[in-house]
Structure formats: C-alpha cells, structure tokens
Amino acid sequence: MFKEEVLKEIEQxxxxxxxxxxxxxxxxxTEEKEVKTLSGLSLKPIYTPLDIKxxxxxxxxxxxxxxxxxxxxxxxxxxxxxxxxxxVVGLGTAEETxxxxxxxxxxxxxxxxxxGMGYQPYESSDERSFxxxxxxxxxxxxxxxxxxxxxxxxxxxxxxxxIGFSIPVFAMILAEAERQGVDFKNLSGTIQNCxxxxxxxxxxxxxxxxxxxxxxxxxxxxxNHASISVRNxxxxxxxxxxxxxxxxxxxxxxxQSVMARNIDVDEVAPRISFFLSSENDFLEEVAKFRAMRxxxxxxxxxxxxxRDPRSWLMRFHTQTTAINLTAQQPLNNVIRSTIHxxxxxxxxxxxxxxxSFDEALAIPTRASATLSLRTQQIIGxxxxxxxxxxxxxxxxxxxxxxxxxxxxxxxxxxxxxDMQPQKAYQYIVDQGKEAxxxxxxxxxxxxxxxxxxxxxIVREGEEGIDLGNTDILGYDPVWRDKQIERLNRxxxxxxxxxxxxxxxxxxxxxxxxINIIEPMIEAVKAYLSIGEIVEIREKVYGPANLGxxxxxxxxx
Amino acid sequence: xxxxxKIRVLLVSDSPGHxxxxxxxxxxxxxxxxxxILGGFQIPPQIVKSAVQEDxxxxxxxxxxxxxxxLVPRLVELLxxxxxxxxxxxxxxxxxxxxxxxxxxxxxxxxxxxxxxxxDIVDYVRGSVTPQVDRLKxxx
Numbered sequence: 280m281f282k283e284e285v286l287k288e289i290e291q292x293x294x295x296x297x298x299x300x301x302x303x304x305x306x307x308x309t310e311e312k313e314v315k316t317l318s319g320l321s322l323k324p325i326y327t328p329l330d331i332k333x334x335x336x337x338x339x340x341x342x343x344x345x346x347x348x349x350x351x352x353x354x355x356x357x358x359x360x361x362x363x364x365x366x367v368v369g370l371g372t373a374e375e376t377x378x379x380x381x382x383x384x385x386x387x388x389x390x391x392x393x394x395g396m397g398y399q400p401y402e403s404s405d406e407r408s409f410x411x412x413x414x415x416x417x418x419x420x421x422x423x424x425x426x427x428x429x430x431x432x433x434x435x436x437x438x439x440x441x442i443g444f445s446i447p448v449f450a451m452i453l454a455e456a457e458r459q460g461v462d463f464k465n466l467s468g469t470i471q472n473c474x475x476x477x478x479x480x481x482x483x484x485x486x487x488x489x490x491x492x493x494x495x496x497x498x499x500x501x502x503n504h505a506s507i508s509v510r511n512x513x514x515x516x517x518x519x520x521x522x523x524x525x526x527x528x529x530x531x532x533x534x535q536s537v538m539a540r541n542i543d544v545d546e547v548a549p550r551i552s553f554f555l556s557s558e559n560d561f562l563e564e565v566a567k568f569r570a571m572r573x574x575x576x577x578x579x580x581x582x583x584x585x586r587d588p589r590s591w592l593m594r595f596h597t598q599t600t601a602i603n604l605t606a607q608q609p610l611n612n613v614i615r616s617t618i619h620x621x622x623x624x625x626x627x628x629x630x631x632x633x634x635s636f637d638e639a640l641a642i643p644t645r646a647s648a649t650l651s652l653r654t655q656q657i658i659g660x661x662x663x664x665x666x667x668x669x670x671x672x673x674x675x676x677x678x679x680x681x682x683x684x685x686x687x688x689x690x691x692x693x694x695x696x697d698m699q700p701q702k703a704y705q706y707i708v709d710q711g712k713e714a715x716x717x718x719x720x721x722x723x724x725x726x727x728x729x730x731x732x733x734x735x736i737v738r739e740g741e742e743g744i745d746l747g748n749t750d751i752l753g754y755d756p757v758w759r760d761k762q763i764e765r766l767n768r769x770x771x772x773x774x775x776x777x778x779x780x781x782x783x784x785x786x787x788x789x790x791x792x793i794n795i796i797e798p799m800i801e802a803v804k805a806y807l808s809i810g811e812i813v814e815i816r817e818k819v820y821g822p823a824n825l826g827x828x829x830x831x832x833x834x835x
Numbered sequence: 836x837x838x839x840x841k842i843r844v845l846l847v848s849d850s851p852g853h854x855x856x857x858x859x860x861x862x863x864x865x866x867x868x869x870x871x872i873l874g875g876f877q878i879p880p881q882i883v884k885s886a887v888q889e890d891x892x893x894x895x896x897x898x899x900x901x902x903x904x905x906l907v908p909r910l911v912e913l914l915x916x917x918x919x920x921x922x923x924x925x926x927x928x929x930x931x932x933x934x935x936x937x938x939x940x941x942x943x944x945x946x947x948x949x950x951x952x953x954x955d956i957v958d959y960v961r962g963s964v965t966p967q968v969d970r971l972k973x974x975x
Contacts, residue, residue, distance in 0.1 A: 410909065416900075
C-alpha cells in the first residue's frame with residue numbers, strides 16, 4: 280500500500296521515535312511493559328504504516344459492500360439503514376412479554392427478539408417448571424400463547440428473531456404469520472439455528488436444524504435460517520480469535536450440511552447470519568468484527584465456491600457481553616454496555632441488544648430495559664459515529680489487529696477442520712469451560728481489571744454514594760398458575776378427533792424422517808402442546824440427548 | 836468433620852445451559868482438593884435424592900433462571916422432611932438483593948453472587964468464613 284521509499288522514511292522516523300521513548304522511560308526510571316489485548320495479542324504503543332505494509336487495499340480491505348467486505352456488507356452502512364434495535368425480551372407468560380414488547384416498540388425498538396420459547400421439553404404443569412416458569416424467558420405451551428405473544432404486533436412490519444431453535448415454536452410463528460395473512464415470501468426474521476452433527480446418513484435425516492434450513496431456503500426467502508451463535512461461548516471467556524474461528528467453523532458445518540441435501544451453496548449461504556458478542560477490549564472487538572467478516576467472505580467464496588455476492592456476506596447480531604457486568608456498583612454497567620455497544624456499531628453490526636445494568640441482580644425492569652434502548656438510540660442519533668462507514672478502518676492499529684485476529688483464527692479453524700465434527704464441537708464446548716475458569720482466576724488474582732470487584736471496591740458500611748433502594752423485578756408465582764390454566768383451557772377447546780389425527784400424522788413424519796417443518800406446522804395448528812410434541816418424538820426416537828444444545832429442546 | 840475425610844460437594848443448577856459459573860466453581864473447588872459431584876440441572880426432589888446418594892456435605896445450588904425465594908425454601912423443606920441435618924446448602928448465581936434476607940432467614944449463610952472469588956467459596960466450604968452479601972442498595 281506504500282511506496283518503498285516512503286516505508287524507508289517511516290522506518291527512520293520510527294527509530295527516532297523509539298529513541299524518544301527510551302529517553303522518557305529512563306526519565307521515569309521505568310521499563311517498557313508488555314501490553315496485551317484481552318485475547319493475548321501483543322500490543323505495541325503505536326502503529327504505523329509499517330504494520331500494514333503487506334496489506335493490499337483492494338484485496339484485503341476494499342470498499343464497504345465489496346469483497347472481502349472488511350469494511351462492511353453494504354456500500355452505504357448506517358446512512359441508509361440504522362442497525363435494528365432488538366432488545367431481548369422474555370418474562371412471565373405470553374401476556375407479560377407481549378406487554379413489554381409493545382412498550383419497547385413504542386419507545387423506538389425496531390426488532391422483535393424473544394427468549395425462553397420452547398426451551399423446556401415439558402408442559403407448564405410439569406413439576407420441573409415450579410419456581411422457574413417465566414423467569415428466564417417467556418413460557419410457551421401452545422400456539423395460543425404465540426397468538427397472545429404477537430397480539431397487536433404486525434408481523435409484516437417487523438423482523439422477528441427467535442432465540443434458540445425450538446422447532447415447535449418456529450412452526451407456531453409460521454402458523455401465526457399465516458393467521459395474520461402475511462405471505463411467507465415477505466416474512467422477515469431469524470432463527471438462532473445452527474447444525475450440530477447428528478442424524479441419519481450424509482443428508483442427516485432426522486436432524487431438525489437441517490430441516491429448518493432446508494425448509495427456509497425453499498419457502499422463506501427473507502428468513503435467516505441459521506444464526507450461528509458464538510456469543511454465549513465467547514461470554515464464557517474464550518478469546519476473540521476463537522470466537523471468529525468457532526463461528527466460521529460452525530457456519531461452514533451448517534452450510535455443508537444443508538448443501539448435502541442437494542441445495543446449491545448460493546441458495547443456502549445468503550441467509551446464514553451470525554450472533555456475536557461484544558467484549559471489553561474495544562479496539563480488539565472492532566477489529567474482530569472486521570476480521571470475521573473478511574474470513575467468512577473468503578471461506579464461502581474460496582472454499583465453497585459461492586458465486587452470488589450475497590453468499591459472501593457475514594451479517595450479524597450482537598448482544599453485548601453480560602459476564603463482564605457486575606453486581607457491585609451496578610450503575611457502572613451502563614457505562615460498560617455503552618462501550619460494548621459502541622464497538623459493535625463501529626464493527627458494523629446489523630442488529631443489537633444491549634444488556635441491562637441490573638442483569639447481574641435480576642431480570643431487567645422496564646426502566647433498565649428502556650435505558651438499554653436509549654443507549655443504542657444515543658449512539659445512533661447523537662454521537663455521529665454512524666455517519667461514516669467503518670470510521671476506524673485505515674487505522675494502522677485496527678488494520679493490524681484485524682490481520683492478526685484473522686490469522687490466528689485461521690490457525691484454529693484449521694485445527695477444527697482436521698477433527699471429526701463431533702470432536703470439534705466437543706472441543707469448542709471444552710474450550711469454553713476452560714476459558715471460564717482461567718478468566719475467573721485472572722479476576723481473582725487482579726490480573727484482569729474489574730472495577731468495583733477487584734479495583735475501587737466499596738464495601739457495605741464504607742463511605743460511598745448511596746443511590747437509594749434497588750428497584751428489582753421480582754418473580755411472580757402467579758405466572759405459573761396462570762399458564763397452567765391457559766393450557767387447560769386450550770386443551771378443553773380442542774376437538775379430540777383432530778388432536779388425535781394431528782398426533783398420528785406427526786408421529787408418521789418423525790418415523791419417516793421427512794422434513795419435519797410442514798408436519799410440525801399442522802401439529803401446532805391443532806394446538807398440540809410442546810410437551811405433547813416431545814412425547815411423540817420420544818416415542819419414535821427414544822429420549823432425546825440434549826447435551827449438545829445446552830439442555831434445551833432445540834433442533835428436534 | 837474428620838480431617839482425613841475429603842469434603843464432598845454436590846453442584847446442581849436450576850436450569851440447563853449458561854453454566855459458566857457452575858463449571859468455574861466446580862473446577863475451583865476441585866483444585867482446592869474438595870470433591871465435587873457435578874449433578875447438572877435438577878429440581879429440588881432430585882437434588883435431595885442425589886445428595887443422599889452421594890453422601891455429600893454440601894449442596895451447591897446455582898440459580899440463574901429460577902426464583903431462589905421459591906426453589907431454596909423448597910429444598911430446605913424437603914431436607915427437613917427427611918430429617919437430613921448434616922447437609923448444608925450454599926447458593927450461587929443471580930440472587931436479587933431483596934431475596935438475600937429471605938434466604939438468610941431460613942438459615943442459608945453461604946450466598947455467593949457475581950463478583951465472588953473462588954477462594955471465598957473454598958474458605959466457606961472449609962468452614963472458616965461467611966460471605967458478606969448485603970447489597971441492598973445501589974452504590975457508586
């Protein structure tokens with residue numbers, strides 16, 4: 280990118296600079312410290328053109344909207360489309376969640392994202408839901424709950440994100456869209472789906488995740504049939520290059536698995552999206568998003584020979600890191616999340632959820648959820664950073680970090696590709712556990728700073744600024760009673776003949792290992808509960824192994 | 836406790852998934868020479884059964900998705916019903932500050948919220964220090 284003689288001059292200049300640094304260090308009688316990013320990359324005190332002299336602007340950086348998309352997936356960035364403000368919601372029954380959603384939409388939220396749907400493989404009346412139902416997300420038993428969840432929400436006007444990949448819930452969302460009269464061709468959204476290695480034969484029959492993607496490529500052109508989630512494992516403590524490598528590995532595995540059903544790469548790849556974290560190390564994070572965009576583009580184009588430019592795009596949703604939020608001095612989390620969110624915006628996120636400051640204490644209140652929304656709006660409307668596309672691109676430091684992260688990720692990716700898929704997935708899980716422990720140790724021994732925890736601690740009874748009583752959202756045990764009553768009401772209203780027929784048809788579909796999505800839509804339309812659907816599946820397949828899907832009933 | 840007997844802890848969680856803290860605590864206790872049985876997601880009746888079967892000294896209950904004010908008293912009650920007095924409960928995870936006095940009121944002293952050092956839990960299990968959790972107010 281730079282002429283030889285210019286580089287020589289810069290080299291000379293750098294020598295002068297280094298001499299200056301030595302002088303200053305001597306004056307302060309100190310030595311140069313080794314400084315590293317959160318992921319362990321060495322950080323120099325300054326970066327110069329020498330650090331990116333091997334970069335080719337056209338091949339490695341390029342313009343936004345052009346291969347390899349380092350600078351962004353569209354030519355116009357946020358100038359033509361703001362990122363989607365998509366705060367996660369999920370509390371109580373469908374009623375409480377619907378109410379919170381409608382409130383947030385009124386406040387300017389632009390996307391739908393709900394957690395908790397179909398995570399558990401049993402009905403609300405099961406004793407396992409005692410003390411849990413409605414706390415870590417909304418509870419869904421039947422289509423009637425999804426109807427309530429979307430009450431007053433026009434599915435043709437928003438994009439819908441389904442957290443997790445419960446197939447009964449996905450079918451319920453589609454059934455609700457049909458009821459609302461929205462053509463599937465116009466239905467816009469994402470399912471947090473990712474293919475894990477199980478199923479029969481090379482086409483992985485019986486693997487519901489592949490079924491989801493296969494169905495979507497044929498029927499839902501505007502639906503992201505996969506959203507490769509590496510956010511949660513990053514939030515266990517793995518590094519930025521691992522987040523990139525694991526994401527690209529899982530994305531590639533998903534792509535391959537769907538292609539094995541005789542679907543062209545350019546029909547599958549354009550609707551694979553990603554779900555990433557945004558961690559503490561601001562500069563490294565901005566570089567991470569850029570590096571991953573480049574690596575995904577290169578992988579899909581060069582390895583999978585995709586021809587359609589839409590296939591090469593890594594579009595992503597970010598949920599800011601939660602593990603770095605503290606229960607101590609909780610208002611500090613507002614500042615933390617703002618920095619995390621800013622990194623995601625400068626990294627070119629398509630969609631974002633900002634964690635609330637009280638999440639280390641309880642489920643976010645309406646007030647703290649609003650503040651998360653406002654955080655995004657202030658960055659978007661006031662700070663001016665959204666006016667320039669990839670404004671940190673071209674920074675010697677950011678470009679150098681982008682190169683290093685991509686390179687490290689490529690090494691890890693190679694290691695993963697050399698393993699059997701089951702082994703690779705297990706390796707990813709194990710790395711998460713190990714990283715979580717090392718991260719905690721680093722906090723415990725003060726190597727990793729955490730304000731309020733191992734720095735600037737204020738203990739109870741010591742002088743500190745008292746901000747009054749904590750406003751905390753409590754758990755309402757009535758949610759469970761109400762939900763059980765709803766389920767009973769729905770079951771009473773069902774036509775027993777139709778219910779039995781629906782059960783039989785679903786059982787046949789499972790038995791024949793056909794794509795499960797269409798039969799599932801019919802089953803949920805007959806108001807079978809998720810608990811009943813799981814029973815039918817277990818009749819055919821035996822008890823499900825949920826170990827690989829975090830114990831949740833996903834992809835089945 | 837006899838000094839030559841290793842302390843045994845059953846670790847359980849109130850939901851599957853998002854288990855970072857659970858694994859961190861498990862590994863931290865093990866490294867400190869404490870025996871840890873990873874029980875995974877269990878509901879209170881199962882927890883009691885596992886604790887008895889495994890003959891543990893402590894039940895470490897990680898709570899994140901559930902309501903500690905419902906789940907922990909339920910566990911205490913079930914232990915009482917079976918007249919089990921030699922198993923202590925320790926609780927960790929997302930414990931809303933207003934719930935802390937409720938748990939203390941039913942005799943739970945080992946309450947570990949985010950920000951806890953691994954060594955705090957180890958010390959508590961070894962019987963030396965009771966953790967402080969009185970974060971009822973927002974402070975800066």
